[in-house]
Every structure is written in structure tokens, then in C-alpha cells.
Amino acid sequence: RKEVEQDPGPFNVPEGATVAFNCTYSNSASQSFFWYRQDCRKEPKLLMSVYSSGNEDGRFTAQLNRASQYISLLIRDSKLSDSATYLCVVTRGNMLTFGGGTRLMVKP
């Protein structure tokens, strides 16, 4: 079993749609949690940290459930520019463990 699991997608949605991604992690000792975004053939870029209390950044909302070892990302009012692969990341110490990514394609 992979340490961080994500549905690979692709998720094909129209502009303006709301889309949700889920992620589960297996190591209960994981300490910090993030969503990164990776565009085709580019480096991963930090999208947002994830907190148990939930946090929002514009159209993006992230949630962490430590008891269920589950992380989510909600994107509202999808834009064409949101098309990318979204990577769920957990840390233990200074080591980042990446999920395989969920591919999102937003269509006009």
C-alpha cells in the first residue's frame, strides 16, 4: 500500500464547476500536510498548507481529518488555468512524501 494515495483522475470539468480531490495517508506519525500543484513538465509549486481546522485561500479550501488520515482539496468556480496535476504531500521530519497526483482538466 502506498503511503499517500490519490485518485489519479483525470477529472474533466467545465469552467465554473466545483471539484473536490481526496487523499489518504497511512502513517499516523505524519506531521504536516500540503497541496502542491504541478503543471506539465514543470516543478511542483506549493498551493497551500492544510490544517485540521480547515483553511481557505480564495477559491481553494483544504481540510485535514487526522482521525481518518484523510485530506481534501475543494476548488470552486474552476478556471481553465486550474488545469494541472494536484499533489497531496505529507511530511515526517523533513521528508516529504508525495501522492501520485490527481489530474484536473478544466474545459471551456
Added chain:
Amino acid sequence: NAGVMQNPRHLVRRRGQEARLRCSPMKGHSHVYWYRQLPEEGLKFMVYLQKENIIDESGMPKERFSAEFPKEGPSILRIQQVVRGDSAAYFCASSPGAVSSTDTQYFGPGTRLTVL
């Protein structure tokens, strides 16, 4: 403030040659990490270094791969006697200190290695 820099961006080697990948962390960052991304796969941790020290190399293949972060100059990932299976994107990341919920790693643009 320049981001993480990697060079070369693209590297082509023939089987059996050596590949050297360089990474300069962000200014003020003393922690460097190397990751490998095979085609159509996720990123896999390889090694974590601080200046002159390898902190964690649990993700490094046991043979042909080595990494260093000298007191002066960039971090180097070295692959000896490359094989076709080494073809991948190699990303370097840096952080100022320990990773926390508010301070994570920032990635360079990567080096795409192609082994012919």
C-alpha cells in the same frame, strides 16, 4: 530573491557515461533535497543534505548514485554509468530549516535526463 536553481535543464547521456546535476538552493536555505520523477509517475524522495552532511539517503539507489553539498558551491547529484532506466526528471528542493506546517520545501525547475 532568486529561487532554487538547477542546471543543466536538459542533459543527454549515452549508456555508461556519467551525469552530474547541480542545484543551488534559495538564498538563506541550508537544507537541500533531491527527488526523482519517472515518466507518468509521482515524485520519489532520494536524499536530504545539509552543508557537508548527508542527513537521509534512504531513497538513493545503493549503486551508481551519490550526492554531496559542499561547504562552498552547489549541491551535486552524480549518477555513474547511466542506464536507460535513469531517464527521468530530477528535482531539487530547498528549505530554510525544518519543514513545518508553515515552512516547506521549494522546488527548482528540474533537470531532465535522457539516456540514449
